[in-house]
Amino acid sequence: MEENVAKTDISRASRLSIAPMMDWTDRHCRFLHRQFSRNVLLYTEMVTAPALVRGGALYLLEHSPAEHPVALQLGGSDPDELAQAARLGAEAGYDEINLNVGCPSDRVQSGTFGAVLMKEPALVADCCAAMIAAQPREVTVKCRIGVDDQDPETVLPDFLDRFRQAGVTRVIIHARKAWLQGLSPKENRDVPPLDYDIVHKVKARFGDLHISVNGGIATLEDARAQLAAGLDGVMVGRAAYYNPAAILGPADRVIYGDDVPDRRAEDVVRAMLPYIEAHLAAGGRLHQVARHMLGLFAGRSGARGWRRVLSEGATRPGAGPELVEAALTQVAGVQVG
Template sequence: MTLHQVHRLSVAPMMDWTDRHCRAFHRALSRRARLYTEMVTTGAVLRGDRARILRFDACEHPVAVQLGGSDPAALAEAARICADMGYDEVNLNVGCPSDRVQEGRFGACLMAEPALVGDCVAAMTAAVAVPVTVKCRIGIDDQDPEAALDMLADAVVAAGADALIVHARKAWLQGLSPRENRDVPPLDYGRVYRLKARLPAVPVSINGGIASIESAAEHLKHVDGVMIGRAAYQEPWRLLAVDPLLFGEPAPATTVHEAIEGFIPYMARELAAGERLYAMVRHMLGLFHGVPGARAYRRHLATRAVKPGAGLDVFTEALALVRRPGSAAADDAAA
């Protein structure tokens, strides 16, 4: 399968959200969606507890690591370490607008330094055999998105980048918070479509404000891939539609409950290794949006799963509060 195909649907890297438990759970819903780690800085990879920071389960494949940094040599070494650990792709963050990231001279501020980003990509591609990709914005602050995105794209493609993922918004580094930068700058999907039309041989994915797999299918008429973020996290049941709708293959489960049953062995294994229950179930709070009993399910986990020693029995008790199709269970709790 080519990069044009493997990136048809991916789940965005999201700080404090897409940790290894989240990714393992998402894999129970889709075999094909490409999963991304939270952004990891080169400093954390080179000098931190990399065995903990970069840990992932074999079930997560295909899984990509997202790196943050701006020093070509450090990025090359970090990319090599990640590739050696078994990641399927290394992605460079050129889109995060947080103050901390700007102070480290990486993330969205690098949109202003396309030549440096090109040097970073060239160093990374020389260091690893796995694909090296770039996630960026359409521009920052007062940049003209037509010129800014083309300059960045041309620099990284010339340096050997295998694919581009474009968040179809500017990042305003002056005047907007990171949270506001996710919603306030207007979406410009057409700008990303034009980039794809100009670079037909380069896999281009679109990101930003895409709330369903059905809308992702519409974007795929113009680009090679779609990256969804909060919709996949807050309403993970949507991922059950990825494999049949976008890849023409059966999903790993036909219902949310069936997917959970497939995920239970992972949870049991992690609990036996000393992991806390809430570290896993916090990623599953949005599973039953709109289903009778969902509120009781969330409340039970929020109050019981956080307690020391909470086990699978707490999770199964919460599941019993949700009404399954064709079942009368949990009607009282849903009232």
């Protein structure tokens, strides 16, 4: 098992984190994001506890030592099963185990986990306590401010108090309600209004809890503003995926105060080439990695050409690092060779 990042370092890393996003934040995406920032806390896609415990799908835990600090997000609602899954995650080398209490998809609801658990705070507390007792890594929770017709002013403080009593010390709050019926998961990311104020209120009330905010954070300046307002961390999702150079490139300097130059997209592309070669040598396909690289030059001259060369060529048999280098020639101002 790889040596894990200390809890104090994880707390510092969580000043900025990249949200778990289904079908996006796989191990290739996480490796790419790590090339931009050595500090930012990365999260896996949600992995269900039944898949690990009943299905034996331990391949879902595969990751590179280079990804650390990295957290495993679990979905489930059975305390014993979640405890076993958390133990497997710790044994696999993850630095943190996170419980999903925020995903509103129908598939997640049918499994009685995700945002529907906002209606069962006692069960969530039992799940957290079981996960904490089962293994040595820090257990965190990612939740919403409420679901459906719940009043966040009442529900959210009660939830946080139960988390705290169960032993949880760090929580990520998506600052929107989730509507479990009538809205798709995509609509649940945009339609319910953001309420950052309630997140700031509960931080003031639960000063001992490390609280990060998620939802609608579009720029690094937005993240800095939330930190300056008193929150302990900020979690960024789609903005970091679609334009990682803008969010992650300056992050080590701007968020963590490191005396380092901002990481440029072209430097990250070159850093990815050996990784791509190793992936192909192991039987992988270029598009499995390249699909996460399409937004690297967002907003720059030649970005469209970069995306076109990669998206059209990466799925072809035999496509390799030379295609990535060819795509790089499309970007203005980049020295190739």
